[in-house]
Amino acid sequence: MAAEWGYSPTNGPDVWARLFPQAGGARQSPVDICTSIASSDSNLEMKKLTFAYESQSDLRILNTGHGWKVEAPQSGSRLEGGPLGEDIYQLEQFHCHWGETSAEGSEHTVDGRAYAGELHLVHWNTTKYQSFAEAAQHPDGLAVLGVFFDVGNESNDEIEKIVSTLSEIKFKGQFTDIPDVIDPTTFLPSGLGYWTYLGSLTTPPCNECVIWIVYKEPITVTEEQVTYH
Numbered sequence: 001m002a003a004e005w006g007y008s009p010t011n012g013p014d015v016w017a018r019l020f021p022q023a024g025g026a027r028q029s030p031v032d033i034c035t036s037i038a039s040s041d042s043n044l045e046m047k048k049l050t051f052a053y054e055s056q057s058d059l060r061i062l063n064t065g066h067g068w069k070v071e072a073p074q075s076g077s078r079l080e081g082g083p084l085g086e087d088i089y090q091l092e093q094f095h096c097h098w099g100e101t102s103a104e105g106s107e108h109t110v111d112g113r114a115y116a117g118e119l120h121l122v123h124w125n126t127t128k129y130q131s132f133a134e135a136a137q138h139p140d141g142l143a144v145l146g147v148f149f150d151v152g153n154e155s156n157d158e159i160e161k162i163v164s165t166l167s168e169i170k171f172k173g174q175f176t177d178i179p180d181v182i183d184p185t186t187f188l189p190s191g192l193g194y195w196t197y198l199g200s201l202t203t204p205p206c207n208e209c210v211i212w213i214v215y216k217e218p219i220t221v222t223e224e225q226v227t228y229h
């Protein structure tokens with residue numbers, strides 16, 4: 001059986017390339033976003049990034065062994081504009097990365113600073129490709145929106161609908177349905193400024209297929225919502 005990848009010295013990012021060749025590539029994510037060298041692209045301001053999502057109930061949430069993932073294929077969703085050219089991207093799933101403490105956990109860092117966690121909304125290019133799996137084999141196949149989590153006193157109601165189900169899926173591979181209606185729009189910050197770059201999946205198989213769009217403004221969650229064990 002293929003060795004399980006993880007984050008220990010023997011199966012972590014430094015050795016992923018042994019099992020997943022793309023992990024040794026030239027456009028690997030995550031990255032540290034250096035704000036002093038990030039350049040603003042006047043083109044992007046002309047082509048506003050727009051998104052439209054449906055509200056869905058009974059979405060399936062899975063314990064991936066590295067966090068939770070909500071399967072949310074939405075044929076009626078659209079992410080377009082900004083760095084996405086003329087192509088339309090459709091929501092497939094969203095998931096979260098967090099750490100042992102609220103001092104760490106995000107995948108991307110900003111000027112060396114990690115956030116308490118990071119939500120990823122994963123979309124695929126339905127203009128050019130016939131399936132998510134096919135899109136994941138191409139450099140413009142996926143678009144992932146990254147939203148940082150800051151820890152504060154306010155809990156996030158939409159995130160609460162998700163983390164309130166985690167006690168039912170304590171072990172890797174377990175899944176359950178989220179009874180509440182989830183609207184992915186509510187995960188996005190009010191300030192819609194973002195950084196964008198061409199990168200990869202941040203975990204194996206590390207395909208170099210992602211147009212990253214990382215929002216500058218974090219959303220606030222409570223310590224409990226982002227340090228669930």
Ligand SMILES: NS(=O)(=O)c1ccc(S(=O)(=O)c2ccccc2)s1
Nearest residue numbers: 120122136144200201202203205207
């Ligand atoms: N953290 S991330 O958003 O970069 C990410 C890693 C893995 C996925 S995936 O499970 O959708 C997937 C996508 C394509 C192939 C295999 C898995 S999304």
Ligand SMILES: [Zn+2]
Nearest residue numbers: 095097120202
């Ligand atoms: Zn992710």
